[in-house]
Amino acid sequence: MCEKPMLYYFNGRGRAESIRWLLAAAGVPFLETFIDTREQYEKLLEDGCLLFQQIPMLEIDGMKLVQTRAILCYIAAKYNLYGKDLKDRAHIDMYVEGTADVMALVLTRPFLAENESQKQLELIKDRTMNRYYPVYEKALQDKDFLVGDQLSWADIHLLECILMVEELHDDILCQFPNLLDFKERISQVPTIKTFLQPGSPKKPIADANYVPTVLRVLHL
Template identity: 40%
Template structure:
């Protein structure tokens, strides 16, 4: 089997959802962690970065960019994208909602962490936690869509792990369906192996931010 390769940075950012999805699908992958501007420019010269950005996933002879396109390809490949057009549409809807929620944490360290977390606590948590709690309760299977894990669930567990990391487990105390969902998801064999393995990244660090700025010439 050809090697599946992910190119990103040694941090979460937009690459962590790709790692999560690959792990949930049982797809082994190697990582290239960018450190220098020259590495990024080489990828550009080789025509691998269509929109001049990472993550880049090389899989099945494809060179995929755009994290949404990447995870959908992987989810289809791994059977995490529904059994009907209706289910797929619902998965997309919930997944996009998790991405809106996750944006609350995306710029931690790039911007003042206290301000980012204060905004997340004041605006994102009271907006999104009730929505996803009710969605899980309504579906009644423990998952957001259907009777098995999907890409929507991968998106939700990623952001819930950030919520409890920064605000504590008690944040979910008023949301029993979310609390049960988190417990169930982290006990899934493949998810548990990923969370306890070397490819799971820690929170953003100053070194990670400096590398991103250097490689991409960011001004944020």
């Protein structure tokens, strides 16, 4: 059993990036095994590590967890980032699903053809400004956190989303002063501030190697 959690995924953002964010925000050191060959992936399959034949996989507390949502729920609950009761969790889940919708549009964009990628870029801006950000802007009126009076998974996920969208549309927060203030405050949480520094496990925008590696390993 690993003393530190071990994350198995590609050397890029994808579905694993939110896992990195949540572990880092919780102050949990973790290790990574980057999957860059088909043989590595097949070995995990042969060893029975991938319940649904998918990565990411997180080895933690003697378990080999798969399915991103299940992994994130476990981390949030284990490290007191999942609210105080079931009602808090329900609200956290709703907010997380909203930011997950936005991030899915961002994360799939590198896999699209050029003309479709441009359409996706505009869709991201439209959905963010007109469907999602107004909800979070209202939720943060006169509040420091989305749910309750302490940092939760919902706040961490929202900051991840904000920074991800800003890489594509750097002026998008101009119309959302509460979100701008939120970004500045949550970025200063010590564990998150450390994660945002160069040299952390945080992954950059997909480079020229990321998409071909994913397609080759998964035979897509």
